[in-house]
Amino acid sequence: MPHFRFEGQRIAYTEYGRIPADDEAGRRERAAETDRPLILLHGLLLSQEMHRPLAEDLAVRGNRVITVDLLGHGDSDRPRDMWRYSMAKFGEQVVALMDHLGLERTAVMGTSLGANAALEVASRHPERLRGLVIEMPVLDNGLLGSALAFTPLLVSLTFGEPIMNVVARLTRAVPRWILPHYANVMLDLIRQDPGPGGAVLQGLFFGRVAPPREERRTFLTPTLVLGHQRDPVHPFSDAGMLAREMPNARLLEADSLIELRMQPDRLTEEIADFLDQLWSSTRAARNGRGDSAGAREAAPNATRAKRGAGANRGASAKRGAGAKRGSGVTKEAARAKPSARAKPAASPRAPRRARRSSS
Numbered sequence: 001m002p003h004f005r006f007e008g009q010r011i012a013y014t015e016y017g018r019i020p021a022d023d024e025a026g027r028r029e030r031a032a033e034t035d036r037p038l039i040l041l042h043g044l045l046l047s048q049e050m051h052r053p054l055a056e057d058l059a060v061r062g063n064r065v066i067t068v069d070l071l072g073h074g075d076s077d078r079p080r081d082m083w084r085y086s087m088a089k090f091g092e093q094v095v096a097l098m099d100h101l102g103l104e105r106t107a108v109m110g111t112s113l114g115a116n117a118a119l120e121v122a123s124r125h126p127e128r129l130r131g132l133v134i135e136m137p138v139l140d141n142g143l144l145g146s147a148l149a150f151t152p153l154l155v156s157l158t159f160g161e162p163i164m165n166v167v168a169r170l171t172r173a174v175p176r177w178i179l180p181h182y183a184n185v186m187l188d189l190i191r192q193d194p195g196p197g198g199a200v201l202q203g204l205f206f207g208r209v210a211p212p213r214e215e216r217r218t219f220l221t222p223t224l225v226l227g228h229q230r231d232p233v234h235p236f237s238d239a240g241m242l243a244r245e246m247p248n249a250r251l252l253e254a255d256s257l258i259e260l261r262m263q264p265d266r267l268t269e270e271i272a273d274f275l276d277q278l279w280s281s282t283r284a285a286r287n288g289r290g291d292s293a294g295a296r297e298a299a300p301n302a303t304r305a306k307r308g309a310g311a312n313r314g315a316s317a318k319r320g321a322g323a324k325r326g327s328g329v330t331k332e333a334a335r336a337k338p339s340a341r342a343k344p345a346a347s348p349r350a351p352r353r354a355r356r357s358s359s
Contacts, residue, residue, distance in 0.1 A: 001013075001014065002015070003075075003076070004097065004100040006071065006092070006093050006096045007084070009071055009076070009077040010076060010077045011068065011070070011071060011076045011093055011096070011097065012048075012068070012074060012075040012076045013048070013067060013068040013069070013097060014048060014052075014055075014066070014067050015064065015065070015066050016055045016056055016058075016064070016065040016066075016067075017058075017060075017064045017065055035064035035103075036062060036063045036064055036107075036275065036279050037063075037064045037065075037103050037106040037107065038058060038063050038065050038066070038106065038107045038108070038109060038275065039065075039066045039067075039068060039094060039097065039098075039107070039108045039109070040054065040055055040065060040066070040067045040068070040109050040110075040114070041068065041070065041090075041094065041108065041109065041110035041111065041113070041115070041118060042067075042069070042070070042074070042111060042113070042114050043111045043112035043113050043114060043136075044113040044150070044200075044201075044204075045073065045153075045189055045192075045197050045200065045201075046073065046074075046185060046188065046189065047069050047073055047075070047185070047188055048067035048068055048069050048073075048074055048075075049074070049181075049185050049188070050111070050182075050185045050261075051067050052067065052181070053181065053261075053264065054260070054264065054268065054271075055067050057264070057268050057272075058268070058271065058275070061272045061275075063272075063275055066097065066101065066106075070090050070093055070114075071084060071085065071089070071090070072084070072085055072199065072200040073200075074188075078192075078196035078197075079196065079199070080196055080199045081199065082199045082200075082202040082203040082206075083203065084199075084203065085199060085200045085202075085203025085204060085207075086203055086204065087113075087117055087119075087120050087204070087207060087208060087209065087210065088120050088124070088207070088208070090113070090120065091117050091118075091119075091120030091121045091123070091124060091125075092120075093117075095125050095128055098128055104128070105127075105128055105129060105130045106128070106129070106130060107129070107130045107131040107132070107133070107275060107278055108121060108131075108132055108133070109132070109135065109271070110133075110134065110135065111135040111136055112136045112137075112138060112233075113138075113204075114135075115134045115135055115136060115137040115138070116137060116138055116209060118132055119132075119134065119137065119211050119216070119219075120210075122211070122219045123211040123215060123219075126219065126220070126221060129221045130221075130222075130278050130279075131221060131222045131223065131224075131274070131275070131278040132221050132222070132223040132224070133223070133224045133226065133271055133274065134223060134224070134225045134226065134239075134242065134249075135225075135226040135227075136226065136227060136228070136231070136234035136239070136257075137210065137225070137227075137234070137238055137239060137242055138209060138210065138234060138238065139238040139241060139242060140213070140238065140241070141235045141237045141238045141241070142232070142234055142238050143209065144232075145231075145232030146209075146233050148232075149232070149233050150201055150205075153201065154198060154201040154202065156194075157195070157197045157198035158198040158202070161194050161195055161198070164190075165193070165194060167190055168190060168192065168193065171187055171190045171191045172191045174187065182261055182262075213245060216242065216245045217245050217246070219246045219247075219249075220246075220247060220248055221246075221248065222248045222278060223243075223246050223248060223250075224249070224250060224270070224271065225239050225242050225243040225250070225251050225252065226252050226253075226254055226260070226267065227239025227240065227251065227252075227253060227254065228254040228256055228257055229253075230256075231257055234257075239251060254267060
């Protein structure tokens with residue numbers, strides 16, 4: 001699996017709908033229009049596998065989709081140092097992935113933990129974002145539900161680590177191929193080494209969960225917010241609040257927690273349409289800049305053309321004036337020469353007329 005390094009740690013990722021390797025030369029120039037990059041961020045203690053079906057669906061629609069295992073998750077390194085884990089660190093890992101892939105701006109979609117990590121990118125690096133899809137954010141109204149849900153898990157992974165190690169070995173013996181995709185995704189919670197999972201939870205418990213409300217109101221990135229009812233960890237009120245706070249956000253209500261996983265057609269279509277709007281507006285803006293640049297380039301040319309035309313008119317005027325002066329001299333000489341020729345001619349004719357008259 002491809003990977004990159006962040007603060008000395010290995011971060012794994014997967015690409016879907018990638019430009020062929022033999023077209024690598026034009027990647028940077030064509031990334032925004034051809035690749036349409038989208039980074040998908042998973043939930044807490046899950047892995048990038050949770051987004052594989054969505055990634056494949058969106059890649060078929062012309063997007064370059066990148067899924068990533070944040071530090072402490074999936075196939076990435078899983079150190080036991082709790083200080084390595086925070087929402088801010090996860091946001092920095094997303095930006096490091098962009099740098100590794102040579103992506104100037106991308107769309108980012110995150111679920112739960114991934115949603116909050118995406119908001120950290122909007123907080124610290126808004127210039128790197130083309131758009132956001134925020135699914136099930138955990139904000140002010142979800143803190144109590146999160147604490148109640150994850151504190152027992154933290155205790156189990158930390159103080160009950162010996163027992164959890166036995167459970168992990170037993171579940172790893174279950175072949176993946178006999179289970180449906182999302183059953184494996186959830187079972188991976190138990191299959192993994194419990195110690196690093198406990199470190200992740202401790203690091204998150206002692207850090208900031210999300211950017212504060214005053215800061216969220218300043219986020220101008222186009223955003224689609226997904227939420228659903230009847231979920232104490234990801235209350236719909238948090239999704240609605242975020243959509244109201246962000247000036248360029250709109251809210252999309254899912255029928256349930258599992259709609260995007262088990263009956264994905266409606267929500268996938270909404271996400272795909274949102275991405276189409278993002279990249280079509282990018283192309284329109286790029287074309288507008290190109291027209292402005294063409295106008296700026298045409299202006300000096302027009303100025304030079306006017307100067308050239310003025311110079312030509314000046315030269316023509318000078319030549320015309322010279323011609324007029326020259327023609328004046330010629331006319332005077334012409335008037336002078338015929339008079340000089342007429343005098344000698346008159347004297348011979350006059351005697352001839354006189355002789356005929358006398359005879």
